[in-house]
Amino acid sequence: MLWPLRKSPTWNEINYWALDLETSGLEASDQILSVGMVPIRGGVIEFGAHYYSLVRPVRPGALSVEGIRAHHILPNELEAAPPLAQVLEEITQRIGRDVLVLHCGSIDLGFLRQSHKALGRRWVRPVVVDTAVLLARLDERRRQLEPHSKPHPSGLRAARAQLGLPPHLEHHALWDALATAELFLALRHRLQARTLHQLI
Amino acid sequence: MFQPSQHNSAVNPLDFIRAHAPFNLLPAEALEQVERGLEIAFFPKNSKVLARHGSKSQHLYMIRKGTARLERDGQTMMYLEEGEVFGYPSLISQGTPAFDVIAEEDLLIYRWSEQVFRELKRHQPFAEFFTKGLAARLRLVAQQEGLAVSPIDLSLPVSELVTRPPVFIARNATVQEAAKAMREHQISSILVEGNPLGILTDRDLRNRVLAEGKGPQTPLADVMSTPAKTLPASTPLFEALTFMVHQSIHHLPLEQDGRIVGVVTDTVFMRQQARSPLHLLRRLERTRNPEDLKGYSQELSGIAESLLAGGLGASEIGRSVSSLNDHLVRTLLRLAEECLGPPPTPYAWIVFGSEGRMEQALLTDQDNALIYAEDSPEAQRYFAELAGFVVGGLIQAGFPPCPGGYMATRWCKPIAEWQKLFLHWVKMPTPQELLEAQIFFDFRSVHGELPLEPLERIVATSGEETIFLAHLAKASLHFRPPIGLFRRIREEDGGVDIKKGGIAPIVSLARVHALEAGSLAKGTVERLKIAAQENKLSPEGAETLIEAFGFLMRIRLRQQLTNLRQKLPPDNKIRLEQLSSLERRHLKEAFLQVREMQEAMSQRFHTDRLG
Structure with missing residues (x-):
């Protein structure tokens, strides 16, 4: 995707939303259980403006109890949660024209696209920075200097540990989104990326 | 927490x-x-x-x-x-x-x-x-801890425990009239009118009347205690308690605006607190044989624990523990004298080090010595046996013998020799000797008739000896706070030695400055206050050291109690990970302050010029 301006803006002039979805599984038939979003503005994470919500399942019968429990969610919490349409509206309103920051984003993007389609909503793919891609780029660069260096692990937790970031509470949409946002800031520095273009 | x-x-x-x-x-x-x-x-x-x-x-x-x-x-x-x-x-x-x-x-x-x-x-x-400055922030930590568990607030005025107005009887009454009045009011003591105030208790009726074969018509004035020991009604509960232990009294009249407003008895304290120091005091009074002292140290740590939980500061707890240990020594000396007969010449049993300063942690080593008046072969034999009896009893009670050997079994001399020794330390000090002898300057007499003015005079004027002070200052720099390069706390062997790193340096700093001011005060806090009054130390410096001292003592006491609960020997090691982050931060600041004060003292006494 081309940036509408001739010159790519400096990375920290852009507003980002780190986003994470917890889902009942990885198949197309699986459902979104929760979403966490944390904004990055002026290069700083504004945690206070985060968004976190559970999602009322479209097909409650199809959920396995184990699948839910892995995300520290109780079935009755899901029943009381807002419906998917409302949550999608909250998500898209927040993103607006901002950039999405995802870790291994193809899965989350797939679910977002899929759910929009299922509800007959319009989905415009935002500009995405994928921290897993940034990690791969960092490895590539390192291999040019040290051909036999080991690649960074691609898991969120392991990658953070390698970059000196503290352990976080995993499998929770909000904490994973925040963990992704912090990882993004660390990777941005390692890659010495100055413009958005260098990050996407 | x-x-x-x-x-x-x-x-x-x-x-x-x-x-x-x-x-x-x-x-x-x-x-x-x-x-x-x-x-x-x-x-x-x-x-x-x-x-x-x-x-x-x-x-x-x-x-x-x-x-x-x-x-x-x-x-x-x-x-x-x-x-x-x-x-x-x-x-x-x-x-x-x-x-x-x-x-x-x-x-x-x-x-x-x-x-x-x-x-x-x-x-x-x-x-x-x-x-707030460091001092205030340390207080803040202490307050936080106090909030955690507070079974009884021992800082309340003792008058809170008064339940009824005092009962008086005329000074010319008989013991029978007094006993009747006591039965009528259901009280265990009665106040006797007149000046000075008198008091008669159940115990007096038993011990001084019945046991002595005296009749009911015995004049009250013959057997009462007068002047009765009193305290102001506003005295904190804890101080009143310590006073009663110290004075071995069970009934305490309280005074306010020149009149008696009530009497508290130790049974009230017992109700207030299960593990009361008074319970241990009573146990000591019943002791007939050193064998009876088994379990003393466990009971003592139980008391310290409940005082800590009651929100008391480490220095108050230290005073309480020391008072009880004083009583233990007196009990043992009384038993020894019963065994060996009266002493051939007056003597004094002295304690020094933390015991002398009344800053004892739970189980300190024994630091004691014996001073007697006239030398003779008979005196040497008698006091060697007396010392052996008491030191053995202390071991029975759970006090480990002092590894440095400062025990009355070895340090048992006539006062003339002690004078020579103190004069030698003051007039011709050598660094190594002073390093060991500095704790003798904290001596305090616990029992005995022998006046110690000759030694006190030497101590009080030692501050005029500049070489002595310089050597003492140097000795006090022997232990340094474990602050590494770039102000990080250094852990060694799995912990920080809080005694060597903080408590001992503050104690010796206080000693040097108090002696310099010509003071005979022994407690570290009191010494620091006097040093500040006499301009040997800045008021801020003194206040900071006092707060840091209280903080370190408290952390150590808590750690030692934890050790005891886990059946580990109490020591002076603190593991940083067991402190809250606020405490870690204060520990660092306390160490930094100690280091700063040590440097100031080093410059003041030019300790670098000493060999």
């Missing part, structure tokens, strides 16, 4: 923040504000977070991960670690930062805007963290 810091486990931001000072001082309802205002920034290694003389700080910062370095003119002044806050002095003063704050390694930083900071400061304890 404080939450332990969670270095290695996953934790969400808010839990991390509220586990660290000063956010742990905020009420729960303020945490929402903390969360709403939270910003997270990343500063790569070697980048500058704040610049000295640069623009003023816009935020309150807390380190989430990594280490920051405070620099002044390129010189590292201090390291800040996870959970520590910075940026606030500039925020408060609206001035430029006093240091460069540089990322020693990649820094993950939590921060809050000036506006959020100002709103949070509406909460008093949180605000005090930033505005």
Whole structure:
């Protein structure tokens, strides 16, 4: 995707939303259980403006109890949660024209696209920075200097540990989104990326 | 209690923040504000977070991960670690930062805007963290702990325990009339009118009337205690308790505006507190044989534990423990004298070191000695046996023998020899000797008739001997706070030796300055106060050392009680990970203060010029 301006803006002039979805599984038939979003503005994470919500399942019968429990969610919490349409509206309103920051984003993007389609909503793919891609780029660069260096692990937790970031509470949409946002800031520095273009 | 810091486990931001000072001082309802205002920034290694003389700080910062370095003119002044806050002095003063704050390694930083900071400061304890000096902040920690468990507030005035007005009887009454009045009012003691005040108790009726074969018509005035020992009604509960233990009395009349407002008895204390020092005192009174003393030390630590839980400071607990141990020694000496007969010449049993200063932790080594008046072969034999009896009894009671050998079994001399010894230390000091002998300058007589003025005179005038003071100052620099390069606390063998690193240096600093001021005071806090009054120490310096001393003593006591509960020997090692982050920070500051005061003293006495 081309940036509408001739010159790519400096990375920290852009507003980002780190986003994470917890889902009942990885198949197309699986459902979104929760979403966490944390904004990055002026290069700083504004945690206070985060968004976190559970999602009322479209097909409650199809959920396995184990699948839910892995995300520290109780079935009755899901029943009381807002419906998917409302949550999608909250998500898209927040993103607006901002950039999405995802870790291994193809899965989350797939679910977002899929759910929009299922509800007959319009989905415009935002500009995405994928921290897993940034990690791969960092490895590539390192291999040019040290051909036999080991690649960074691609898991969120392991990658953070390698970059000196503290352990976080995993499998929770909000904490994973925040963990992704912090990882993004660390990777941005390692890659010495100055413009958005260098990050996407 | 404080939450332990969670270095290695996953934790969400808010839990991390509220586990660290000063956010742990905020009420729960303020945490929402903390969360709403939270910003997270990343500063790569070697980048500058704040610049000295640069623009003023816009935020309150807390380190989430990594280490920051405070620099002044390129010189590292201090390291800040996870959970520590910075940026606030500039925020408060609206001035430029006093240091460069540089990322020693990649820094993950939590921060809050000036506006959020100002709103949070509406909460008093949180605000005090930033505005008060070290001394005040240490008090804040102590208060926090006190809040955790508080079965009984021993700082309340003792008059709170008075349940009825006092009962008086005329001075010319008989013991029978007194006994009738006591039965009528259902009281165990009665006050006797007149000046000075008298008192008659159940115990007096038994011991001084019945046991002596006296009749009911015996004049009350013959058997009462007068003047009765009294205390002001406003005296804190704890002090009244210590006084009663100290004086071996069971009934205490309380005085207010020149009249008696009531009498408290020790049974009231017993109701107030199951593990009361008075219980142990009574046990000592019943002791007939050193064998009966088994379990004394366990009971003592139980008392210390309940006093600590009751919110008492370490110095009050130290005084209480020392009073009880004094009583133990007196009990043993009484038994020894019963065994060996009366002494051939007057003597004094002295204690020194922490016992002399009344700053005993739970189980200190024995530090005692014996001084007697006239030398003779008979005296030598008698006092050797007396010392052996008491030292053996102390071992029975659970006091380990002193490894340095400062026990009355070895230190048993006529006063003339003691005078020579003290004069030698004062007039011809050698560094090694003084290092060991300095604790003798904390001596206190626990029992015996022999006056010790000759020794006290030498101690009181020792401050005029400049060489002596310089050597004593040098000896006090023997132990240094375990602060490493760049002001980090050094752990050795799995912990920080809080005695060598902090308590002992403060104790010896106080001793040097008090002797310099010509004072005979023994307690460290009292010595520091006197040193400040006599301008040997700045009032701020003295106050800071007093607070640091109380803080260190308290942490040590808590650790030792924990050890005992886990059936481990009590020692002076503190593991940093067992402290809250606020305590770790204060420990560091306390050590830094001690080091600073040691340096000041070194310069003042030119200790570097001594061999």
